[in-house]
Amino acid sequence: MQRREAMMQRIGMILCGCIAMLAAISCSNDTQPNTPAPDAPPTMGTVGAACTVMLNANSRPTYNDGFCPMPTLCFPATMGATMGTCTFAVCPTAQGKTLNSLADVDANLFKTSCVGCHGPTPPTGPAGGMDLSSTDLAVIKSTVLGMKTSKAVTADLPRIKPGDPDGSLLIHKLSITNGSAGSPTTADPTYGNGMPLSFPGSVCPQTLAALRAWIQAGTGLQ
Numbered sequence: 001m002q003r004r005e006a007m008m009q010r011i012g013m014i015l016c017g018c019i020a021m022l023a024a025i026s027c028s029n030d031t032q033p034n035t036p037a038p039d040a041p042p043t044m045g046t047v048g049a050a051c052t053v054m055l056n057a058n059s060r061p062t063y064n065d066g067f068c069p070m071p072t073l074c075f076p077a078t079m080g081a082t083m084g085t086c087t088f089a090v091c092p093t094a095q096g097k098t099l100n101s102l103a104d105v106d107a108n109l110f111k112t113s114c115v116g117c118h119g120p121t122p123p124t125g126p127a128g129g130m131d132l133s134s135t136d137l138a139v140i141k142s143t144v145l146g147m148k149t150s151k152a153v154t155a156d157l158p159r160i161k162p163g164d165p166d167g168s169l170l171i172h173k174l175s176i177t178n179g180s181a182g183s184p185t186t187a188d189p190t191y192g193n194g195m196p197l198s199f200p201g202s203v204c205p206q207t208l209a210a211l212r213a214w215i216q217a218g219t220g221l222q
Contacts, residue, residue, distance in 0.1 A: 048087070090207060128150035155191055162218035164215070176188050180193065
């Protein structure tokens with residue numbers, strides 16, 4: 001009889017220990033829930049992704065929100081927009097515009113994206129000595145076929161060399177990302193600052209390919 005009571009007491013102690021252990025585990029889970037993972041850094045956007053346009057102190061878009069992949073910008077549809085898409089700032093081909101002739105390139109690239117700096121802008125005049133403001137295609141032709149005049153460019157290349165895209169300064173200037181607003185921020189030692197100056201490297205690949213094809217064909221440049 002005594003042996004049976006001793007065994008029952010031992011079983012009871014074991015059960016109490018198990019219950020206490022389960023209770024401790026349960027309390028531990030209740031009072032120390034799984035710690036959530038820290039917020040992951042924002043995933044880098046892709047071309048075409050929606051983004052938020054950052055504003056500077058003057059409420060002007062800066063386009064550099066840290067989300068869009070280089071060299072695209074968070075480009076708004078209008079100057080007052082707060083939302084935009086990761087896109088190349090200069091991409092007339094994406095808008096259905098052609099670059100098959102000098103008239104095309106002048107209307108769809110020079111006059112829309114270049115003439116703001118490469119025009120008769122006081123007090124310094126056209127940037128790099130290249131004035132693209134004329135409405136006379138003969139004048140534009142003479143200008144783009146001329147040799148570089150900028151002292152920042154050491155490459156001895158014509159701005160455009162018909163039949164030779166790689167021998168055309170225009171292609172190099174629109175392809176490199178160097179410049180005061182680019183990466184790296186120092187000018188290229190051979191070709192100077194990339195264009196457009198406000199965001200070097202922001203000409204889309206399709207437009208560069210179309211320009212190369214046009215220069216290779218030489219349409220309107222003979």
